[in-house]
Amino acid sequence: MPMRRLCVHTITTKPLSLEECLVEFPKRGVSGITIWRQALEGRDLGSVARQTREAGLDVVSLCRGGFFPAATAAGRQAAIDDNLKAIEQAHAIGAPLIVLVCGAVPGQPLTESRQQIADGIAAVLPAAEKAGVKLAIEPLHPMYADDRSAVNTMRQAHEICDVLGSPKSVGIAVDVYHVWWDPELKEQIDLAGKTGRLHAFHICDWRTPTIDLLNDRGLMGEGCINIREISDWVDATGFTGHREVEIFSNRLWSGDQREFLDKIAASYAQLYA
Amino acid sequence: MPMRRLCVHTITTKPLSLEECLVEFPKRGVSGITIWRQALEGRDLGSVARQTREAGLDVVSLCRGGFFPAATAAGRQAAIDDNLKAIEQAHAIGAPLIVLVCGAVPGQPLTESRQQIADGIAAVLPAAEKAGVKLAIEPLHPMYADDRSAVNTMRQAHEICDVLGSPKSVGIAVDVYHVWWDPELKEQIDLAGKTGRLHAFHICDWRTPTIDLLNDRGLMGEGCINIREISDWVDATGFTGHREVEIFSNRLWSGDQREFLDKIAASYAQLYA
Numbered sequence: 049m050p051m052r053r054l055c056v057h058t059i060t061t062k063p064l065s066l067e068e069c070l071v072e073f074p075k076r077g078v079s080g081i082t083i084w085r086q087a088l089e090g091r092d093l094g095s096v097a098r099q100t101r102e103a104g105l106d107v108v109s110l111c112r113g114g115f116f117p118a119a120t121a122a123g124r125q126a127a128i129d130d131n132l133k134a135i136e137q138a139h140a141i142g143a144p145l146i147v148l149v150c151g152a153v154p155g156q157p158l159t160e161s162r163q164q165i166a167d168g169i170a171a172v173l174p175a176a177e178k179a180g181v182k183l184a185i186e187p188l189h190p191m192y193a194d195d196r197s198a199v200n201t202m203r204q205a206h207e208i209c210d211v212l213g214s215p216k217s218v219g220i221a222v223d224v225y226h227v228w229w230d231p232e233l234k235e236q237i238d239l240a241g242k243t244g245r246l247h248a249f250h251i252c253d254w255r256t257p258t259i260d261l262l263n264d265r266g267l268m269g270e271g272c273i274n275i276r277e278i279s280d281w282v283d284a285t286g287f288t289g290h291r292e293v294e295i296f297s298n299r300l301w302s303g304d305q306r307e308f309l310d311k312i313a314a315s316y317a318q319l320y321a
Numbered sequence: 322m323p324m325r326r327l328c329v330h331t332i333t334t335k336p337l338s339l340e341e342c343l344v345e346f347p348k349r350g351v352s353g354i355t356i357w358r359q360a361l362e363g364r365d366l367g368s369v370a371r372q373t374r375e376a377g378l379d380v381v382s383l384c385r386g387g388f389f390p391a392a393t394a395a396g397r398q399a400a401i402d403d404n405l406k407a408i409e410q411a412h413a414i415g416a417p418l419i420v421l422v423c424g425a426v427p428g429q430p431l432t433e434s435r436q437q438i439a440d441g442i443a444a445v446l447p448a449a450e451k452a453g454v455k456l457a458i459e460p461l462h463p464m465y466a467d468d469r470s471a472v473n474t475m476r477q478a479h480e481i482c483d484v485l486g487s488p489k490s491v492g493i494a495v496d497v498y499h500v501w502w503d504p505e506l507k508e509q510i511d512l513a514g515k516t517g518r519l520h521a522f523h524i525c526d527w528r529t530p531t532i533d534l535l536n537d538r539g540l541m542g543e544g545c546i547n548i549r550e551i552s553d554w555v556d557a558t559g560f561t562g563h564r565e566v567e568i569f570s571n572r573l574w575s576g577d578q579r580e581f582l583d584k585i586a587a588s589y590a591q592l593y594a
Binding site: 154155157158159189190191193194195200201203204228229230231254256257258259261271272274 | 427428430431432462463464466467468473474476477501502503504527529530531532534544545547
């Protein structure tokens, strides 16, 4: 059952509609789907929940919440409101988890942004717990520290969990693209396992050269990341959740998405053979 | 004397010849020059030393050595030979320091690359000491971990110094572009001061958005880096060396380089007013 834990993000095949994803993913043995919020636009959330279930796909998570830091109190409140909406959406489609891209404000001290992130999560946590939706802090690669996330290592994600008092609902999403370079990666994954914080695991690859900071990720096998080794570290903690393929790539989005899905399935099967 | 510690790298004004740099830098009060090896091509090194002295410029360092990791023993020996050549060049032009971009091999474990880096430095260290040339490990931003450097934080640079037995000739080059995001930055700078390892300090800025991983650095003030704060941390260790402006930018290289030098001087004067 090599595909049993394979999940694909709707953004990975961005040119496909959600309805097309629900047809095409299961054909390749994909068992999970992580739904990006833009894929929900104009749709009835109850119907999405039903259609996804009928397609035989587990909804693994909703992407994405976060972006808590802002220069003004009004901006920070708007972010909190948006995250409360995301929690409602996650609950409505049956997603047990929301991935948080935590946010940053260019020129604002990173320490201040991290405080605002902790404050923002604390503000929405009661609603998340009431809805039965978990939250996963996703450390982002340091090249996104200017405007996407002031949380750039697993150590920092753990520190925010600590600051919040280690609520069970708040954990970490480990994405190999963001953390593969970190010399502390194995010990921080171990710690996430021991603390019950390992909430999600994302895979893709780092290409050499990488020609775009955002949208030049590689399919597994196209780059230099030791994906299988990291994956084994994750599994060694007892993690049995999905391995989520999350790829942003202008190159791959420009091709036939059904062939791309074939390649995802083949690459995944080879990686976990 | 706001410009007393201003150094500019020849690569910063890449379209200018070395001879043009020697004329244009002093006109703006620049007091130091870091010479990139490509600027030495086809030139007599003794003459470069004399011309630079006559221009009133301190040679701050030679850029760059390093790139020690390689997949084969022959490749690693070639890197050592090239670094020995760089040491000769540095000695000949009167550069007291060589900056090391340490290297990495895509797909080779970073731990193995770091071992090869330590081995490579150890192999060239006697020649460097004999020539009176210091070596500075420059931690590179994690976005270069695939093929440019397996040393991505100051902590890792310190660890390599430790492994080598803390020779006085081996230290660290702190470049704000590479390390500004690091939550440990202040304490690692403090440690570099205490251990006598703070060998060089490079400045530029991080633009939002950054559109090229290599050549889209900003002039000081164009981005989000807390340059003055980091600079103050560096000075607080007792560091009195040059502040070296090292900017790779297709955008800035495409303009008039004399106007660019005016802007560098103005931006520097404002930053350290």
